[in-house]
Amino acid sequence: MARIPNTSKAYVNCSNTKIPVYKDGNLNVNQVIGHIYPNEMYTVIPVDAANSDIWYVGVMFRNKEGKAQTGYILAAAREASVDPAYASQQVFFHRRNSNGKTLVPATAVTINKNDSNKYMIFTVKKEVTYYVGETLKGTLKVGARVATDGSTVGKKHPSRLSIDYVDTTGKGNWTKLSNGWVSLGFSVGSTPSNRALY
Secondary structure: OOOOOOOOEEEEEOOOOOEEEEOOOOOOHHHEEEEEOOOOEEEEEOOOOOOOOOOEEEEEEEOOOOOEEEEEEEOOOOOOOOOOHHHHHEEEHHHEEEOOOOEEEOOEEEEEOOEEEEEEEEEEOOOEEEEEOOEEEEEEOOOOEEEEOOOEEOOOOOOEEEEEEEEOOOOOOOEEEEEEEEEOOOOOOOOOOOOOEO
């Protein structure tokens, strides 16, 4: 039994299913507003933090107009039915990178000798903004890099990924961030060939 957790995380759809996104939590088949395609990234927006057993979750995804949009997807079985087959094939964003064409496993590395934790590094391929808390710190140019050890996204800003380090020049000059965030860039892309970070 697999379910998509009702927590603020970024995912990649590693199934072969285009996941229908619905207008509301009723998941009415006549109110599909878009799809999350295979290999596409999206974020989960918890619908009821007190209820981890809920059978649907809110999502932010890139719609057919190329804009970030919110909706709902089936995350687990309703009553006696089976969980959706695609649920077990949703992979945390930080575990899948891109080679510009398709998804590849992300590699964990140590950033500096004073920090023994391992981080996944993503290179900025299209300009994105980054933040410390709610404060905009600047725009990361193509070639800059960010490092994260997870796929947490903001509860208030589900289009922002939590980051631990930033290298604004892309030359290995890492700066440790406390409460750092980077825009996932839904408006510029969400697939392995066009997303902003890989």
